[in-house]
Amino acid sequence: MSLLTVRSLVKSFGTNTVVKDFNLTMRDSEFISLLGPSGCGKTTVLRMVAGFEKPSTGAIEIDGQNVTNLRPNQRKIGMMFQSYALFPNLTVTGNVAFGLKVTGTPSDEITRRVDEMLSMVGLSGFGSRYPYQLSGGQQQRVALARAIAPRPRVLLLDEPLSALDAKIRVALRSEIRAIQRELGITTLFVTHDQEEAMAMSDRVVVMNGGRAEQVGTPDEIYNLPASRFVAEFIGALNLLPATLRDPATGHVETAIGMISLGRTINQSVGSAVTLAFRPESLRLMSLSEPTLGQEFVGRLVTREFLGAIVRFRAEVAGHLTLGIDCFNRAGGTLPQVGDEVRLGIHSEEILLLQ
Amino acid sequence: MPDVIDQRPSTRFGALRTFRWTWLGAVPFFAFSVLFLIAPVSYLVVGAFQTPEGGFTFDNMIGLASPIIAASYWLSIRLSLASAAIGTVAGLLLAHALILGGAPVWLRRALMTFSGVASNFAGVPLAFAFIATLGRLGLVTLILRDVFGLNLYGSGFSLFSFWGLAITYLYFQMPLMLLVITPAVEGLKTEWREAAESLGASDGQYWRMVGAPVLTPSVLGCFLLLFANALGTLATVIALTGSNFSVVPILLFQQIRGNVLYNPNLGYALALGMILIMSVSNLLYLILRQRAERWQK
Amino acid sequence: MRGRFAIGPTLITVAALLYFFVPLYAAFQFSLQMKRGTLSFAAYGSVFQDGVFINAVTFSIMASAAAIILGAILVVPTAYWVRLRLPKLRPLVEFISLLPLIIPPVVLVFGQIRMFGSSSYLPLTTSDWGTNVLLVIGYVVLSMPYMFRAVDNGMAAIDIATLTEAAESLGASRFRIVTTIIFPNIRVAVVSGAFLTFSICLGEFAIASLLNRPAFGPYMVQLGQDRAYEPAALAIMSFALTWVLMALMQAFAHMKPGQKLFFRIPFKKKSPTP
Numbered sequence: 001m002s003l004l005t006v007r008s009l010v011k012s013f014g015t016n017t018v019v020k021d022f023n024l025t026m027r028d029s030e031f032i033s034l035l036g037p038s039g040c041g042k043t044t045v046l047r048m049v050a051g052f053e054k055p056s057t058g059a060i061e062i063d064g065q066n067v068t069n070l071r072p073n074q075r076k077i078g079m080m081f082q083s084y085a086l087f088p089n090l091t092v093t094g095n096v097a098f099g100l101k102v103t104g105t106p107s108d109e110i111t112r113r114v115d116e117m118l119s120m121v122g123l124s125g126f127g128s129r130y131p132y133q134l135s136g137g138q139q140q141r142v143a144l145a146r147a148i149a150p151r152p153r154v155l156l157l158d159e160p161l162s163a164l165d166a167k168i169r170v171a172l173r174s175e176i177r178a179i180q181r182e183l184g185i186t187t188l189f190v191t192h193d194q195e196e197a198m199a200m201s202d203r204v205v206v207m208n209g210g211r212a213e214q215v216g217t218p219d220e221i222y223n224l225p226a227s228r229f230v231a232e233f234i235g236a237l238n239l240l241p242a243t244l245r246d247p248a249t250g251h252v253e254t255a256i257g258m259i260s261l262g263r264t265i266n267q268s269v270g271s272a273v274t275l276a277f278r279p280e281s282l283r284l285m286s287l288s289e290p291t292l293g294q295e296f297v298g299r300l301v302t303r304e305f306l307g308a309i310v311r312f313r314a315e316v317a318g319h320l321t322l323g324i325d326c327f328n329r330a331g332g333t334l335p336q337v338g339d340e341v342r343l344g345i346h347s348e349e350i351l352l353l354q
Numbered sequence: 355m356p357d358v359i360d361q362r363p364s365t366r367f368g369a370l371r372t373f374r375w376t377w378l379g380a381v382p383f384f385a386f387s388v389l390f391l392i393a394p395v396s397y398l399v400v401g402a403f404q405t406p407e408g409g410f411t412f413d414n415m416i417g418l419a420s421p422i423i424a425a426s427y428w429l430s431i432r433l434s435l436a437s438a439a440i441g442t443v444a445g446l447l448l449a450h451a452l453i454l455g456g457a458p459v460w461l462r463r464a465l466m467t468f469s470g471v472a473s474n475f476a477g478v479p480l481a482f483a484f485i486a487t488l489g490r491l492g493l494v495t496l497i498l499r500d501v502f503g504l505n506l507y508g509s510g511f512s513l514f515s516f517w518g519l520a521i522t523y524l525y526f527q528m529p530l531m532l533l534v535i536t537p538a539v540e541g542l543k544t545e546w547r548e549a550a551e552s553l554g555a556s557d558g559q560y561w562r563m564v565g566a567p568v569l570t571p572s573v574l575g576c577f578l579l580l581f582a583n584a585l586g587t588l589a590t591v592i593a594l595t596g597s598n599f600s601v602v603p604i605l606l607f608q609q610i611r612g613n614v615l616y617n618p619n620l621g622y623a624l625a626l627g628m629i630l631i632m633s634v635s636n637l638l639y640l641i642l643r644q645r646a647e648r649w650q651k
Numbered sequence: 652m653r654g655r656f657a658i659g660p661t662l663i664t665v666a667a668l669l670y671f672f673v674p675l676y677a678a679f680q681f682s683l684q685m686k687r688g689t690l691s692f693a694a695y696g697s698v699f700q701d702g703v704f705i706n707a708v709t710f711s712i713m714a715s716a717a718a719i720i721l722g723a724i725l726v727v728p729t730a731y732w733v734r735l736r737l738p739k740l741r742p743l744v745e746f747i748s749l750l751p752l753i754i755p756p757v758v759l760v761f762g763q764i765r766m767f768g769s770s771s772y773l774p775l776t777t778s779d780w781g782t783n784v785l786l787v788i789g790y791v792v793l794s795m796p797y798m799f800r801a802v803d804n805g806m807a808a809i810d811i812a813t814l815t816e817a818a819e820s821l822g823a824s825r826f827r828i829v830t831t832i833i834f835p836n837i838r839v840a841v842v843s844g845a846f847l848t849f850s851i852c853l854g855e856f857a858i859a860s861l862l863n864r865p866a867f868g869p870y871m872v873q874l875g876q877d878r879a880y881e882p883a884a885l886a887i888m889s890f891a892l893t894w895v896l897m898a899l900m901q902a903f904a905h906m907k908p909g910q911k912l913f914f915r916i917p918f919k920k921k922s923p924t925p
Contacts, residue, residue, distance in 0.1 A: 380732060383725055390791075397766050398758065472671065479885060486883045593875050632755065636753050
C-alpha cells in the first residue's frame with residue numbers, strides 16, 4: 001500500500017516557483033532519496049511534507065490521511081537535520097525522551113523506550129551526557145534515536161550526513177539504512193551526494209529546477225538515465241556529438257568515425273544527437289584482444305592513480321578528450337601517459353541523448 | 355665537555371637579554387594602569403580598613419550599616435533592581451519581537467543602530483529630554499492632563515522620584531539589553547523549534563522545555579549587567595534631582611565634595627561597598643555568559 | 652520563520668518606538684517654545700551666544716581629544732606587543748583594561764584625588780595644569796575598555812602574527828612593519844575606539860565636576876538648574892551629535908581597505924589626444 005502520497009505539489013516564494021508539479025508515491029517501508037543540485041527544490045519538498053512550508057497548491061497524504069493543512073506537530077513524523085538540532089539544554093536521554101514526553105507517554109514507558117533507542121544507535125551509557133560533550137557522529141545518532149523514538153509514520157532526513165567527516169558519513173549511512181530496514185520505517189532522504197543516494201535507497205528521485213526528472217532504482221538511474229540532466233548529474237560521462245545517418249540500424253557519424261548503436265532510433269536522418277558513455281565502459285585493449293562492438297585509437301594525456309581504479313584521459317581524433325576508468329590490479333601493467341592505445345566499447349553501453 | 359661549559363653563559367645571557375626587551379614593551383601600559391587605576395582604587399580599599407590615624411579597623415565597614423548609609427545602599431539596590439528588571443523584560447520582549455516576530459529587516463536594523471546610540475545617550479541630556487516629557491510641564495504630563503483628564507503629579511507620580519528615575523533609566527537600559535541579548539536570541543536555532551514541532555511539541559511546550567532554559571543564563575547575565583549599569587549611574591540622577599535623591603553614587607559625590615559623613619575613611623568604605631557589588635554582579639555575568647556560550651557552540 | 656509580522660510583536664515594537672521617540676519629540680518641541688506664542692530656535696541661539704557654553708564645549712573637546720591620543724598611544728602598541736610576544740600576559744592585560752567597567756567613575760576619581768592630592772608625592776591637583784592632566788588620565792581610564800576591545804578585535808581580525816611573519820620573511824624591519832602594515836590595517840578599529848571615547852568623554856560629569864574643571868558636563872547640570880528651554884535644546888543637540896558619532900563609527904567600522912569614507916566626485920579622465 002502507499003504510505004506517503006504527494007500530489008501535484010507546487011511551491012512559490014513570491015514570483016519564484018521552486019517546486020513545480022511534484023508527484024511521488026511511497027510504499028510502506030520504502031527508502032526514497034531526493035537527489036539534486038542545490039536549489040533544485042528537494043529540501044522544499046521535504047519541508048512541505050514535514051509541514052514547515054505550506055504548499056501553494058497540491059496535496060500530501062500520509063497513511064491515507066490528508067495532512068496538507070495539518071501543523072507539523074500533528075503529522076506524526078520524525079525528522080533529522082543537517083545541523084543535528086539537538087536541544088543543547090537537555091541530556092541525551094532528555095533529547096530522545098522529548099517526543100514521548102510532549103505526547104504524554106507514561107514515564108516508565110519513556111525510560112524503556114529511550115534505553116531501547118539508545119542501544120539501537122549504539123549509545124547505551126551516554127544517556128546523561130550533554131550534546132556539546134558528543135562528537136558530530138554521536139550527536140547525529142542521538143538525533144536519529146530522538147526522531148524514531150515516538151514511532152513516526154514517516155522519517156524525513158534533511159542531509160543528515162553532510163556535516164560529518166567522510167569516514168563517519170559512510171559508517172553512519174549504512175547504520176541508518178540498517179535501522180530503517182529493521183524498523184520498516186518509510187523514509188524520505190534529501191541529499192546532494194549521488195553516492196549516498198545510490199548506496200542507501202530503494203528508489204531515487206532526481207530533481208532539477210523544481211521537477212522530478214526521473215524516479216527509479218539506483219541501477220535504472222545510473223544505467224538508463226531518462227534525460228541528459230540525469231545522465232550528466234549522476235556519475236562521470238563522456239559526451240560525443242554525432243549526426244544520425246541511418247535510423248533503422250542506428251548508424252551515427254562522429255568525429256572519430258562511424259559508430260553503430262545496433263538499435264533503431266526514432267529520429268530523422270541528419271538530426272544532431274549526442275552519444276554518452278561512462279568512463280568505465282571504455283576499455284583499454286591490448287593488441288591481441290578481439291575487437292568489441294566499437295573501437296577507436298587515442299593517445300593517453302593524463303593518468304590519475306586513485307587506488308582501486310586508475311583514471312586516464314585520452315585524446316582522440318586530435319581534439320576530443322575521453323575519460324577512461326580502469327581497475328587497478330596488482331601485477332597488471334597499465335599504459336603510461338603518451339602511449340597510443342586501442343579503446344573499445346560495447347554499443348549497448350552507449351546512450352543516446354537528445 | 356669544554357664545549358658545554360663554553361656555551362652555557364652565552365645562552366643564558368642571550369635568553370636574559372630577549373626576556374628583558376620583550377617585557378619592556380608592556381611596561382608603559384602596566385605603569386599607567388598601576389599608577390592611575392590600581393593604586394588609587396587600592397588606596398580606597400586600604401583606607402576602608404583604617405582609622406583616620408592609620409590603624410587597622412573594621413569600624414568603617416561596620417559603619418556601612420548605619421541608617422543613612424544602609425538606606426542609601428538599599429535605595430540604590432532597589433532602584434537598580436527595578437530598572438534592570440524592567441529593562442530586561444522590555445529589552446527581551448523587543449528582541450523577541452524583532453528577531454523572532456518577523457519584523458521587517460529595515461526596522462530591525464534601524465532599531466539596532468538606534469540602540470547603539472541610545473545606550474550611549476545617558477547622563478545629563480537624557481535627564482533634560484525626560485523633564486520635557488514627564489516633568490511637571492512635560493509634553494506627556496500635559497497631554498494626559500488636557501486630553502485624558504489624568505493628573506499624573508496629583509496621583510503621586512513624580513519624575514524626580516524612584517519610579518520616575520526607573521522610567522528614565524529604561525531609556526538606556528532597554529537598548530543595552532537589546533544589544534547584549536540579541537546574539538543569544540539569534541542563537542536560538544530555527545532547527546530546534548522545527549525539531550520540537552516535528553516531535554509533536556506545541557509552541558508552549560517548545561518554549562518551556564527548550565527556548566526558555568536555553569535563554570535563561572544569558573538573560574540572567576544581561577540582567578546583572580544592567581544592574582551594574584544602573585548602580586553606577588550618577589549624572590542622570592544629579593541632573594534630575596539635584597542631590598536630593600541619595601543613591602550611593604550621590605552620597606559618595608557629596609562625601610568627596612564636602613565630607614558629609616565627617617569621616618573620610620567611612621567614605622572609602624562606601625566606595626569599597628560599591629566596588630564589591632559591581633564586582634560580584636560582573637563576575638556572575640561573566641560566569642553566566644560562559645555557561646550560555648557553552649551551549650551556543 | 653513565520654512570514655508575517657504578528658500582532659503581539661507589532662504592538663511591542665510600536666510601544667518601544669513610542670517610548671524612544673516621544674522624549675526626543677517632547678524635548679524638541681519644548682526647545683522651540685522659548686518665545687511665548689511662537690515656535691522659534693531662540694533657545695538654540697541663546698545657547699550659542701553664551702560664552703561659557705563655547706568655553707565648556709571647547710574645553711571638553713580638547714580633553715576628549717587628548718584622551719583619545721593618549722589612549723591610542725597606550726593601547727595600540729601594548730595590544731600589538733602582547734598579541735605578538737607576550738601571549739601569556741593577555742588575560743591580565745585584558746582583565747586590567749576591563750576593570751574600569753567595574754569601578755564607577757565617581758569611585759575612580761575619588762581614589763585619584765586622594766592619591767594625587769596636595770599632600771601626596773605627585774600633587775597633580777594643586778595646579779590647574781596638573782588637574783587637567785588628571786582629568787585626561789581619568790578619561791583614558793574610563794574609555795580603556797572600549798579602546799582596548801576595539802583595537803584588540805581589529806588585530807584579531809587581521810591575524811597580526813602571520814602578517815608580521817610574512818613581512819619579516821620579506822625583509823621588513825620592525826618599525827616598517829608597524830607603520831606600513833599593522834597600523835593601516837587596524838586604523839579602522841582605532842578610529843571606532845576614538846569615536847566611542849569621544850562620545851563617552853564629551854558630556855562626562857562625575858570626574859569633571861569633582862576635579863572642578865570647566866567642562867561641558869558640569870556646565871549642562873548648571874544650565875539645567877538655571878534655565879528652562881536651553882537644556883531641551885542641548886538635549887537635542889547632544890542626541891544629534893551622538894548619532895553623528897555613531898554613524899561615523901559605523902561607517903568606519905564597515906569600511907574596506909582602499910575605500911574612502913565619503914564618495915569621491917568622479918571626474919572624467921582626459922583621454923590622451925591621438
